[in-house]
Amino acid sequence: MNNRKPVVYVVDDDVSVCRALSLLLKSHGFKVQTFTRAIDFLTFKHPQVPSCLVLDLRLPNMNGLALQETMESQRQTMPIIFISGHGDIPKSVKAMKAGAIDFLAKPFTKKKLLDAIMQAILKSKAQIKEKTEISKIKRRIKTLSPRELEVFKLVVKGMMSKNIAFKRGVSLQTIKIHRGRVMQKMQAKTMTELISFAEKCGIPSSRR
Amino acid sequence: MNNRKPVVYVVDDDVSVCRALSLLLKSHGFKVQTFTRAIDFLTFKHPQVPSCLVLDLRLPNMNGLALQETMESQRQTMPIIFISGHGDIPKSVKAMKAGAIDFLAKPFTKKKLLDAIMQAILKSKAQIKEKTEISKIKRRIKTLSPRELEVFKLVVKGMMSKNIAFKRGVSLQTIKIHRGRVMQKMQAKTMTELISFAEKCGIPSSRR
DNA sequence: TCCGGTATTATACTAAGGTATAATTGATTT
């Protein structure tokens, strides 16, 4: 079983659309999961593999745009491709503003859809890579003691050990030890690496 | 003469639209420049102040989307708001994909347009700030001698002076002097600052 | 040809970063 095969989720209330898209996409090497209701997709636990969502704009109960908003508020970053039979410009603009990859008005060609999906999967791959990297770093940050975390933040802002020591009213040696442990726990071989770790997790470096 | 008043450029082949928008926007504190042809806007030299472009989709010779592409290829980053009487979903999607702030179908309310312009001007301000900062740093980079530039790049990757010296087959002292001059010329007080300068100019730090 | 910028090296020194060892204190957990 190949877990690395990209997954395309399809949410469309029209079962025949689901079936047709499923066939098309499976024939192009994607794994496909279809849903006829937004809520079913939201409660579905997606694995951590490159994936995207092909989403019908008009759905019962919760429409596509609302689903998109919900995903955003849940920090779900899966790329979305909208498909719509009765869409209009404001809706397409809203979808795109919210970060959709594409918005296809029905009828659309297979090529248009497949191109969009290809792009979405690429983006998903990049997102997953970024996410796993950040979570790895955050896991390391969690192992820091409060003092170490504080020293970490000041160090990446460019403050010298002696100044940190003075600011906190402790000895230089204490800070040096904290600093050393920060490097160890963060698994940073150099200052530059430490700074890049901090940046990736939104910890400000320099005076930005 | 207030040079800091934001400028809104309007490109629309309909003179009455130009006039109406000009009146509306001037009454809201913007400076306004109108054009009836894309080429007139392109050849106009805009000053370095917060500004945005209100752009009609349908224009003679060069339509709005083509103008947008041209600006992109010229690295013109001015935020664009499309207005359109006969647009469709694909065109609006294309515009948004290419980075437009908004795409308003005529008729639109004054509020919609003003909101979009407000957002565009904010973005423009951020762009200008970013751009001036980067150009300031790039100016400093230009003062570096070839050797200094090389050392700069290796330093921000986290390489130690002695390793740089070995790699280049020169003495440690030589590298230290280059390094010192890099800090001077780049006006960096700390390593973190030097790294943030490098990052802003796309010079890779660490192993990214 | 002389000057200035670049590149190089050496010696010597100061400052800052980093490690090792050892010890103390306080809080929390077992």
Added chain:
DNA sequence: AAATCAATTATACCTTAGTATAATACCGGA
């Protein structure tokens, strides 16, 4: 009560960064 961890400090030592001074060499422009 004992053990563990975080935080602290001191002493000592080593490495790396950074500066000052002085000297050599090369190259291109005035």
